[in-house]
Amino acid sequence: MRRLYVAGNWKMNLNLAEAKALVEGLKKGLAAEAQIDVAVCPPFYMLVALAELLKGTRIGLGAQNCHFEAKGAFTGEISPPMLKDAGCDTVIIGHSERRQYFGEAGELLKKKVVAALGAGLKVIYCIGETLTEREAGRTEAVISRHLREVCGPDVSLDHVTIAYEPVWAIGTGKTATPAQAQEAHACCRSEIAKIYNAAVAAAVPIQYGGSVKPDIARELMSQPDVDGALVGGASLKAANFLGIIEGALAARK
Numbered sequence: 001m002r003r004l005y006v007a008g009n010w011k012m013n014l015n016l017a018e019a020k021a022l023v024e025g026l027k028k029g030l031a032a033e034a035q036i037d038v039a040v041c042p043p044f045y046m047l048v049a050l051a052e053l054l055k056g057t058r059i060g061l062g063a064q065n066c067h068f069e070a071k072g073a074f075t076g077e078i079s080p081p082m083l084k085d086a087g088c089d090t091v092i093i094g095h096s097e098r099r100q101y102f103g104e105a106g107e108l109l110k111k112k113v114v115a116a117l118g119a120g121l122k123v124i125y126c127i128g129e130t131l132t133e134r135e136a137g138r139t140e141a142v143i144s145r146h147l148r149e150v151c152g153p154d155v156s157l158d159h160v161t162i163a164y165e166p167v168w169a170i171g172t173g174k175t176a177t178p179a180q181a182q183e184a185h186a187c188c189r190s191e192i193a194k195i196y197n198a199a200v201a202a203a204v205p206i207q208y209g210g211s212v213k214p215d216i217a218r219e220l221m222s223q224p225d226v227d228g229a230l231v232g233g234a235s236l237k238a239a240n241f242l243g244i245i246e247g248a249l250a251a252r253k
């Protein structure tokens with residue numbers, strides 16, 4: 001059975017003192033034996049300090065973006081080896097906010113994924129349709145396009161988690177229903193089976209993201225193809241994030 005994986009995408013929020021307090025709260029609240037993978041993805045400048053706090057714990061550390069080159073004249077960017085050096089084990093790539101506000105797509109995202117995996121990072125690759133695309137009946141086509149932008153015989157999914165994040169559910173308080181999430185996740189999995197094969201599709205974890213809250217976590221993660229969550233707003237408070245983790249664990253009991 002695929003492991004559960006809940007990650008917190010803090011986006012551009014918190015200051016260092018708040019971040020440290022949040023991490024301490026998570027360390028205290030997360031049972032050592034819980035059968036779940038957990039990670040936090042803070043803003044870049046906090047990574048080194050938080051890596052120190054997370055040493056020896058089972059909470060992973062992710063960045064929210066990276067460049068595809070290892071080094072060079074790319075002002076304002078950060079490379080996958082630098083993220084490793086900072087203590088990260090994971091990086092989010094292709095988040096809809098990167099696609100929407102920074103024009104990231106296709107070829108560029110593939111280069112980022114390849115570079116991150118090459119540097120020994122795990123990747124959370126985000127995909128998902130906008131409201132207009134959903135209303136036009138294009139959800140499956142968008143899922144397929146986003147997956148095919150990155151997936152192929154030259155990219156192994158061994159260290160990749162897919163995060164299905166419908167854009168209309170992000171930060172809106174409008175969570176996809178468990179049935180909507182399941183339908184989209186099943187679509188992701190069948191698309192991955194077409195690109196690779198059934199075994200790869202069965203193994204790849206698929207997180208749901210978009211207004212995940214503790215009260216809906218259990219039902220969402222009870223869906224057969226929902227293997228966890230990528231949490232935005234609710235990951236900024238220890239009690240909420242831990243509540244989502246509890247919901248995820250309850251879904252697998």
Ligand code: 13P
Nearest residue numbers: 009170171210211232233
């Ligand atoms: P919210 O949970 O705030 O809707 O954000 C989801 C998200 O974008 C996680 O990457």
